Amino acid sequence: MNTIEDKEGVKRYMLSLTVNGDPHTVVVKANTTLSQVLRNELALTGTKQGCELGDCGSCTVLMDGKPVNSCMVLALEAEGHEVTTIEGVAEGAKLSDLQESFVNHGAVQCGYCSPGMVLSAKALLKRNPHPTELEVREAISGNLCRCTGYVHIVEAILAVSEGRTTPPEETNAGGEA
Amino acid sequence: MGTFNKVVGVDGVRRDTVDKLTGKERFSGDYKIPGALALAIARSSEAHALIKNIDLTKAKALPGVVRVFTAEDVPGENSYGIIPITKDQPMLAAGKVRFKGEAVALVAAESLEVAREAAALIEVEYEPLKASFTPEEALADGAEAIHDKGNLCFEHDSLMGDPDKAFAEAAVIVEDTYTTSAIEHSYMEPESGFAVMEDGVVVVTVSTQNPHYDHADLCRLLGLEEDKVRVKQATTGGGFGGKLDLSVHSYVALATLLTGRPSRLAYTREESFAASAKRHSFTIKYRTAADAEGNLLAVDAELVADTGAYASYGVAVAMRAAVHAAGPYMVPNSRVYSRAVYTNHVFSGAMRGFGVPQVALAHESQMEKIAAKLGMDPIELRLKNALKPGDKTITGQVLGDSVGIRECLEKIKAVRDEWGAAKGDDDGVRGIGVGAMLYGIGNTGVSNPSTAQIRVNKEGGVTLYTGCADIGQGSDHVLLGICAETLGLAREDIALVRADTMLTTNAGATSASRQTYISGNAVKAAAEMFIAKAVEAAAKVSGSAASELCFTGTAVKGPDGELSLLEIAESLRAEGRELEGEGYFDPETVPLDHHTGQGKPYSTYGFAAQLTLVHVDKATAEVRVEKLFAVHDIGKAIYPQGVIGQISGGSAMGVGLALMEEFDHTSDKNFDTYLIPTVLDVPDVEASFIEHAEPTGPYGAKGVGEPALIPTAPAIVNAIADAVGVRITSLPANLERVHSALQLMGGK
Numbered sequence: 001m002n003t004i005e006d007k008e009g010v011k012r013y014m015l016s017l018t019v020n021g022d023p024h025t026v027v028v029k030a031n032t033t034l035s036q037v038l039r040n041e042l043a044l045t046g047t048k049q050g051c052e053l054g055d056c057g058s059c060t061v062l063m064d065g066k067p068v069n070s071c072m073v074l075a076l077e078a079e080g081h082e083v084t085t086i087e088g089v090a091e092g093a094k095l096s097d098l099q100e101s102f103v104n105h106g107a108v109q110c111g112y113c114s115p116g117m118v119l120s121a122k123a124l125l126k127r128n129p130h131p132t133e134l135e136v137r138e139a140i141s142g143n144l145c146r147c148t149g150y151v152h153i154v155e156a157i158l159a160v161s162e163g164r165t166t167p168p169e170e171t172n173a174g175g176e177a
Numbered sequence: 178m179g180t181f182n183k184v185v186g187v188d189g190v191r192r193d194t195v196d197k198l199t200g201k202e203r204f205s206g207d208y209k210i211p212g213a214l215a216l217a218i219a220r221s222s223e224a225h226a227l228i229k230n231i232d233l234t235k236a237k238a239l240p241g242v243v244r245v246f247t248a249e250d251v252p253g254e255n256s257y258g259i260i261p262i263t264k265d266q267p268m269l270a271a272g273k274v275r276f277k278g279e280a281v282a283l284v285a286a287e288s289l290e291v292a293r294e295a296a297a298l299i300e301v302e303y304e305p306l307k308a309s310f311t312p313e314e315a316l317a318d319g320a321e322a323i324h325d326k327g328n329l330c331f332e333h334d335s336l337m338g339d340p341d342k343a344f345a346e347a348a349v350i351v352e353d354t355y356t357t358s359a360i361e362h363s364y365m366e367p368e369s370g371f372a373v374m375e376d377g378v379v380v381v382t383v384s385t386q387n388p389h390y391d392h393a394d395l396c397r398l399l400g401l402e403e404d405k406v407r408v409k410q411a412t413t414g415g416g417f418g419g420k421l422d423l424s425v426h427s428y429v430a431l432a433t434l435l436t437g438r439p440s441r442l443a444y445t446r447e448e449s450f451a452a453s454a455k456r457h458s459f460t461i462k463y464r465t466a467a468d469a470e471g472n473l474l475a476v477d478a479e480l481v482a483d484t485g486a487y488a489s490y491g492v493a494v495a496m497r498a499a500v501h502a503a504g505p506y507m508v509p510n511s512r513v514y515s516r517a518v519y520t521n522h523v524f525s526g527a528m529r530g531f532g533v534p535q536v537a538l539a540h541e542s543q544m545e546k547i548a549a550k551l552g553m554d555p556i557e558l559r560l561k562n563a564l565k566p567g568d569k570t571i572t573g574q575v576l577g578d579s580v581g582i583r584e585c586l587e588k589i590k591a592v593r594d595e596w597g598a599a600k601g602d603d604d605g606v607r608g609i610g611v612g613a614m615l616y617g618i619g620n621t622g623v624s625n626p627s628t629a630q631i632r633v634n635k636e637g638g639v640t641l642y643t644g645c646a647d648i649g650q651g652s653d654h655v656l657l658g659i660c661a662e663t664l665g666l667a668r669e670d671i672a673l674v675r676a677d678t679m680l681t682t683n684a685g686a687t688s689a690s691r692q693t694y695i696s697g698n699a700v701k702a703a704a705e706m707f708i709a710k711a712v713e714a715a716a717k718v719s720g721s722a723a724s725e726l727c728f729t730g731t732a733v734k735g736p737d738g739e740l741s742l743l744e745i746a747e748s749l750r751a752e753g754r755e756l757e758g759e760g761y762f763d764p765e766t767v768p769l770d771h772h773t774g775q776g777k778p779y780s781t782y783g784f785a786a787q788l789t790l791v792h793v794d795k796a797t798a799e800v801r802v803e804k805l806f807a808v809h810d811i812g813k814a815i816y817p818q819g820v821i822g823q824i825s826g827g828s829a830m831g832v833g834l835a836l837m838e839e840f841d842h843t844s845d846k847n848f849d850t851y852l853i854p855t856v857l858d859v860p861d862v863e864a865s866f867i868e869h870a871e872p873t874g875p876y877g878a879k880g881v882g883e884p885a886l887i888p889t890a891p892a893i894v895n896a897i898a899d900a901v902g903v904r905i906t907s908l909p910a911n912l913e914r915v916h917s918a919l920q921l922m923g924g925k
Contacts, residue, residue, distance in 0.1 A: 039207075043209070044200065045200065045203065045204075045206075045207035046199070046200015046201070047200070048204075048365070048366070048414075049206075050365050050366065050367065050446065051446040051847050051848050052445065052446065053446070053847050053848065053849055055847065055848035055849050056365060056446075056848055058365055085200065086198070086199060086200035087199065087200040087201075089199070090199050095195065095198065095199070099195075099198045099199065102194070102198050103190055103194045103195060103198065104190075105818075106188065106191075106818035106819065106821070106822050108191070108193075108194045108197050108198060109415075109649040109650060109651065109822060109826065110364070110365065110366065110413065110414045110415040110648065110649025110650075111193065111194070111197030111198075111202055111412070111414070111649060112204070112364075112365035112366040112414030112415065112649075113365050114197050114198055115198075115200055118198060133861070137856045137857055138857070140856050141855045141856050141857045142855075143856075144363075144365060144848065144853060144855060145365065145826075145856075146362075146363050146364055146365055146415050146417070146826070146830070146853065147365075147415055147649055147650070147822075147826045148822055148825060148826045148829075149822075149824075149825035149826040149827070149828055149829030149830075149859055149862055150825075150829065150856040150859060151821075151822075151825035151861060151862050151864070152818075152821075152822055152825065153856075154856065154861070
């Protein structure tokens with residue numbers, strides 16, 4: 001890996017990685033995190049920062065298909081790897097089934113956890129297309145959400161595993177006029 | 178109910194969701210601001226101390242530092258706070274610090290690294306003062322005064338009937354003391370914002386629940402006229418009451434005003450924990466009297482809340498807790514004394530429920546104890562005492578028509594019987610519990626209006642202008658729904674301008690579960706005026722009688738054809754008028770009497786009951802909520818999926834309040850030690866609602882944001898008691914508390 005030293009003697013590294021299919025080379029310091037690279041260097045601000053301690057999951061991205069807390073991954077660890085961020089989930093203007101299902105289930109409130117949730121769920125369904133509810137819950141248990149109580153999120157993910165992106169008709173609770 | 182145009186009551190798709198799911202939505206921290214100064218705050222290491230000296234020499238000498246600010250640099254009045262009578266908080270400490278983590282100095286630098294390094298180089302010389310960390314310590318003789326006025330921030334008395342006589346004549350009296358903990362809001366997005374100068378105006382874009390309040394206090398702090406400050410609400414990553422106070426706003430505004438350069442600041446999670454409001458911890462002494470048939474006769478409650486170093490919403494919390502002290506029941510005699518007390522903790526403020534979740538623990542535990550004493554079914558006892566239309570609350574308010582608590586309880590009862598039959602009583606570690614509540618919609622006993630406008634836009638469509646901050650709960654979707662319903666359009670037909678103090682008028686805070694009811698009414702009134710104005714103008718142009726004309730949403734149709742909104746707007750413009758509907762709504766309230774607490778604090782109330790099934794592991798004392806069934810009387814669901822979302826999210830927060838969350842002021846810095854519910858900690862909530870239409874509500878709607886949370890913790894505590902026979906009176910019912918309660922019981 002190419003390195004340069006700045007005028008204070010701090011070493012900088014030329015990092016090469018693939019993000020959402022596109023190759024990138026950026027200059028980073030040894031302590032730069034992957035989330036900082038994504039947000040500050042590549043302007044992929046869909047990756048959120050909530051605790052910078054690996055506890056909230058807002059910064060979840062996929063590295064070679066596996067979910068990681070990008071605040072806990074040093075940028076240099078991503079050298080040569082393939083990273084998927086929320087910006088790389090839809091195909092152009094067409095939402096993925098997961099995104100579509102999140103929309104239809106009302107699984108988004110403030111939206112700060114949503115990118116991480118979608119990516120954790122995407123990784124789950126890739127390795128296990130028909131998870132049980134408990135497996136869904138385990139897969140997103142590293143992603144905190146303070147708004148939704150997770151109910152609509154779990155339903156949205158399970159729906160996709162059943163080949164749907166909309167809630168079944170009869171689930172509409174309550175509401176007799 | 179009247180006929181609906183198919184928008185109200187139909188979910189539709191929120192216009193923010195796709196962008197939030199593709200990473201396109203921009204929160205304030207996601208903007209690129211060329212040339213922005215990075216800010217960092219030097220915070221107090223002491224809980225209570227006089228500032229003898231602040232040495233900025235080293236910080237200023239650091240290359241890259243642009244300027245360092247202290248209290249002396251604040252151009253206006255260095256005091257702010259939401260409640261007009263308690264604006265007691267400085268943006269930068271002036272001569273004294275009152276909690277550990279209080280802002281003392283502000284650094285503006287060319288990079289965040291430099292700003293943080295410089296902040297760490299600021300040397301503050303303190304003369305420590307005796308600190309108080311509980312209301313008891315703060316009120317004790319010899320306690321150091323935290324503020325000039327002393328340590329009692331606020332007290333509120335309420336008296337109805339003759340409670341002493343009622344207690345003397347009661348067949349049953351139950352009594353206990355309940356405590357609840359401080360809680361961190363834990364919105365996923367920490368506080369964040371930025372400021373830029375635009376034509377001599379400081380423009381602040383910020384994560385907030387109340388842009389118009391922010392604007393007023395920023396003008397006060399900066400000493401600027403109203404038209405020199407503009408606040409724009411950025412997409413906000415949750416609030417729950419914690420983004421009602423000023424946070425980064427004043428710092429970015431000050432730095433930009435005094436340097437002329439853009440500036441930005443995002444709190445770290447540690448900073449957010451240290452310097453943002455917490456839920457008030459409460460101590461509640463509670464006595465209840467009932468007759469032999471289970472009719473409640475009297476309540477006598479004393480509430481003490483730790484409001485921390487600054488008042489914030491302390492007054493509102495202490496007052497609302499008192500008003501709701503008896504729960505959703507008819508209680509003819511009552512005495513409630515409520516206090517908010519200053520301590521040297523970080524300030525407490527608004528958090529989902531404003532003191533009502535705390536008192537709900539008490540009144541719902543008391544109901545169980547009375548039921549046990551009388552050998553009654555606890556739900557039957559509640560039904561017997563549940564408020565009905567025409568009943569009086571403990572503030573003497575006669576309730577109107579929308580009082581759905583009995584129906585909520587009936588539904589809960591049916592499910593309880595189902596669960597009970599399924600559970601059996603073979604293993605003895607599962608239990609079922611109920612919690613019920615009422616919640617006043619809007620601010621307590623004060624005018625709290627909202628306003629809205631609807632105008633024709635250049636494309637000939639309509640634009641809704643509202644000051645209401647959508648903090649993720651979906652108020653945009655609700656207000657657009659009400660607007661669309663009234664105008665005969667679809668939500669998608671309407672453009673929205675929201676929460677920008679230059680373009681919209683005050684809608685009040687997104688708090689107190691008030692925006693659907695209050696701003697919803699303002700939007701509906703604006704739409705109705707818009708239609709009336711359009712029809713009136715069209716009548717004039719066409720020469721038809723107004724009664725022959727029909728508003729179609731995009732035009733006015735008459736016997737001789739139709740006029741588009743643009744054509745109508747043009748004809749009005751010729752007269753110097755605009756095609757605009759203006760709406761205003763202020764709920765009818767009567768201020769509470771200072772001595773008796775009597776009055777009409779709210780014009781309507783939400784009601785709810787929840788049921789939980791818990792499993793208690795007797796060996797580890799772990800409590801798991803296996804099922805949660807919720808029924809909420811919300812008046813009318815404008816956006817049903819959003820209502821269910823609120824109840825599900827509120828219940829999860831209630832699980833945290835009940836079982837997990839207890840903010841430790843000395844050790845909790847981040848989510849590694851302060852644990853909020855993950856998806857594995859909460860059940861699959863079965864949320865439902867009933868619609869007892871509120872005659873004064875927009876299409877009958879009330880509110881649901883806070884009610885969602887309130888019954889959950891009592892329902893869990895009561896289920897634990899049902900499962901293992903121990904009553905937890907201090908929240909959270911964590912492993913330690915449940916374990917020691919089980920030990921105590923085992924020892925008997």
